[in-house]
Amino acid sequence: MSKTPHRSAILDVRDLVVSLGPGAKAARVIDGVSFTVREAQTLCLVGESGSGKSVTSLAVMGLLPKNILLPTGGRIELVGESLLDSSQRRLRQLRATTMAMIFQEPMTALNPVVPVGRQIDEVLQAHMRLDAGERRRRILDMMEQVHLPDVERIYRSYPHRLSGGQRQRIMIAMALIMGPKLLIADEPTTALDVTTQKQILALVRELQEKHGTAVLFITHDMGVVAEIADRVAVMRHGRLVEEGPIDAILRRPEQEYTRSLLGAVPSLVPRPRRDEGDGAVVLETYDLNKTYQERSLFGGRREVAAAKDVTLSLRRGRTLGIVGESGSGKSTVARCIMRLIDPTSGSIRVAGREISELTRRLLQPHRQRIQIIFQDPYRSLNPRLSVGESIAEGPVNFGTSRAEALAHARELLRLVDLPADAVARYPHQFSGGQRQRIAIARALAMKPDVLVADEAVSALDVSVQAQVLKLLDDIQERLGVALLFITHDLRVAAQICDDIIVMQRGVVVEEGPASLVLAEPKEPYTRQLFEAAPGRHWDFANFRPVEAGAPTPAAS
């Protein structure tokens, strides 16, 4: 897969140092990083959050936040020209013409109040002298190259009228319209659904082959790396851990850190089946519906079914996964079950008790039976409450004495592998993974029968993700709690779920034991999801490609 090495170097980074503020003593965010990206080659910069991969890319573009992060050492050469010695004016000339960048969030990266065609047009206006007709012709042509439909209409559209994938295509069109030699892509597919991600990755590949662009691709996702990289550079704590051709990195990683990073990638092969057991059914829904009504100006009405006739059941000690892309209704189902939103119709039984129609007040005693863990541990914990208060608050509401609740909080923190003295500390003193452990302890404090995890590991780095998944598994083993696990990630689903429901546009399209649904998907949509999973041909933890034929459930 790796390309011949004598292509000319487009970007050469040597011993780059980026510090927090000026002066030799300032803390180094990037410490002596070196790599080269060559013509028509993709270098993937991989690392977990805080590894400095994005800072590196912003340093190349000259877009580091002013007066906060400063390049204080090393060299960055773009086609032989030293960027760190270039004036602001020269850097502006080089941006978009020689080096261009696309970002993670295509929604926030586009100006919401300017039509997208004009946003592309600005690039041409800034760097070339062309008449309006010629600019328009070039823009429409570029928009066709990124496979946007109905380009005339999209040209005039505002970003909020476009889908996530379309917005990212606009970003790519904007980045490539001047034919830059270097494209920097900073997690360009992380915010997208897998099927869209697959298309965008294919598009980047296609355009790269067509124009011979050098691509610096930043990602945390080893699956994406396996799909797109020619070479891989692994970063950690601002340093380069290891760099080499994709094959060498995936098959024979030399550094321990690279090995552990690869080892933490959850396998797509479902975990071995567990005995179904005869635990009581603790959660059941029957024909659950949630419909939203959109009202137009003059009273016209349109109904949107966010969830349609969803029927599921979950036994004590088991894990049921709901898998789907954004807009599939998986979170709507979770929120209805929690009664955070009210279902339009249908039945929800928690621990044998029908709760779908209960009023807020009658529902209150049943709330403790079912608890939820949210996606973003940075926002789901109240920053002004100490960890202990957060955990104890629920039980105190249900009549436990404060002292007893706090004592229990200490026990729970030990259960989730945090020190008991964490009770007195505040959420900002913990890392993302630790906060998610706190969120789990908070949910468990209510002694629930059912734990709902809504994308609970999606915001975490893979190594932390693996730990949290293991923790959930241990807790289930010990307490017998039933787990409803909402995720968009098939790899995660394969590692934790006993049974799986696949949802699309509010409807359940396939359901069954994880080992069946993931190994032999029957529905075209499930297969499509499966095929879009990046790196599905690679068995990362064992440093080898997945053997041809159907994946067999691991024996261990």
Added chain:
Amino acid sequence: MLGYIIRRILAAVPVMGCVAVFVFLLLRLTPGDPAAIIAGDSATPEQLERIRATLGLNEPIYVQFATWVGRLLHGDLGVSLISQIPVAQMIGQRLEPSLTLAISTILLSVVVAVPLGVLAAWKQGTWIDRVVMAFCVLGFSVPVFVVGYVLIQVFAIDLKWVPVQGFRSITRGFGPFFERAVLPTVALSFIYIALIARMTRASMLEVLGEDYVRTARAKGLGETKVLLRHALRNAAVPVVTVIGTGFTLLISGVVVTESVFNIPGIGRLTVDAVLARDFPVIQGMILLTSGLYVAVNLLIDLSYTLFDPRIRY
């Protein structure tokens, strides 16, 4: 959009209705006989009877209200008790100075404050930012009459560039109007410049941290374009809100400034009417001010759609 405007105008009807009821009851619910309040202490019984007759106070209250509203809709706000001039005419005369002063003040404030705010945000943390912010604190804290008298002392008395006081209609030539309007405008603008500049700075700082500003820079755009085309328009909505609110406050009268510069505006009319218990004038002023408030708010809301296409009505 058109549907929204119509709905908003219709929604203003009950609001104005409530105001009308309140204004009507203002006089009727004041303790004592309205006629006695109006006529004052030294009135004879005949005078009282005549006032009752003119005001229709002998009719049932709903008839009184209906007649009053009927007159109102014909633009008849009643007659001043002091000067015996129709209230509509009095307000009309006083409206022009207040309106022109409000417009000139808002224009000057926006022209000065928005660039200051943008500059301060762009140069955040530098001496430029600190100078702008210090000026804003000054603008907030120095009373308008101090600024007014200092301006008069320097530009009217010492330098003799402009007349000390007074107002001249713009219809009688721009020169004389400008001469007399410039000092009160500058004096009034101080606080609005401070307010709008602070708001612009805060709003710009928020927007400058957005991803699309980084995208604009990554495209190789110059800083001017980044600031004006990408940041400012996104920062506009809160700034426009402040400008609109400021404008209504200005129109409803700026008593101190009008007194300092001897401008025959609405603010002084209101104060004089309150002190003299000239009820018809007070009622007219309340109606006018609330009407303006409703209208300006509608305009502000509509202007949002110009700045942000995601806002649709």
